[in-house]
Amino acid sequence: MSAISSLVCSNIFRNGFFQCLPSISSIITPLQLKTRSRSLVVLSNEDELVPTYSTRRRALNVSILTVLLSIPFSSFAIAIGEVLELERYTDSAEGFTLLKPSSWSKVDKAGATALFQDANKGSNNVGVVVIPVKITTLSQFGTPQFVADKLILAEKRKESTKEAEVVSVSERTGEGGLQVYEFEYKVDSTRGGLKRILSAAFVASGKLYLLNIAHSDGSEGPIDPDRRNTLEQILHSFDIAPST
Known part of the structure; x- marks a missing residue:
């Protein structure tokens, strides 16, 4: 267990995904x-x-x-609140699929397997990281609450973080009975202010898959109900790619 914990924390929490994807109210032009x-x-x-x-x-x-x-x-x-249209994105090479905003562009970012950004506010994004692991299910790593605690601990260790708090933790069943953990938490930092983070994780074929949805959620521009519903659709759509 300690080896797994060390691997995940060193490769993702400290130097990778959650740092390279800044912790997801859009500025929309008339066009x-x-x-x-x-x-x-x-x-x-x-x-x-x-x-x-x-x-x-x-x-x-x-x-x-x-x-x-x-x-x-x-x-x-x-x-005031842009209606985001979603489209299916599937990475057959890495073996995952999810819904993503059709208007958000795919960009290259160190540490991210796939990253989609809002063109008007890059800190609003949807990202996926895939890394090899030696476990076959998430439960071998820990309970959903255990993983959520690790996420918050990693956020609090960042110098820019002022406050981090878990909002909710849940578990669902994905394709073929796949075990999927889902988390929601909020982070207030000196880099970008208050953020709402929705994350999902699962293990399949010797790989750990992590989804991170980051969106601004400050007092001056809170997430409206329609936008939140869209972000939750993205969260619940994250799954292993269906076999062809």
């Missing part, structure tokens, strides 16, 4: 508006809103508003 979004904020040109004479202020503002309302929202609006 990224999804017309079906329900929450819209009209953007106006401040220069146009400044009247030449105070007596003309009301007439000018009404005129500008009329023009704005006559043009499609897609040109002058942003979504």
Whole structure:
């Protein structure tokens, strides 16, 4: 057990995955508006809103508003909460599959087998690490709570971490009866502020698979219910790739 613990901590917790994937509210440009979004904020040109004479202020503002309302929202609006569309990503070589946001780009990052980032906020990301191990199931490493404690311990050891707390721990059954651990915790650090982390892990074919979903979740920009639901869909989709 001590050898396994040492291997995982040295390869992942201290020098790898959770450090290279910063602990996942998006800034969305007008071009990224999804017309079906329900929450819209009209953007106006401040220069146009400044009247030449105070007596003309009301007439000018009404005129500008009329023009704005006559043009499609897609040109002058942003979504408060972007609706993320998910698509299936499968790595046949490493043997895992998951759902990932179709608008997030795949990037190269040392220590990550696969990493997808929000183009507008790179600290919002979904990453996977795969490493060889000598165990056949997660239970041989420890209980879900034991692994969660290791995750938090690794976060607290970082100099940038101000606070780290486990939110929930669970276990589910994956493809073919696969044992999957899932964790949720939050981290407040000097690098990026408050983050919400959703993680999943399983062991298959002599490999340890780790999923890490990191998203900003500060008081000024908390995760909205729709975005949280999407992140949970990603978490629950992480599994061994089906055999062909």
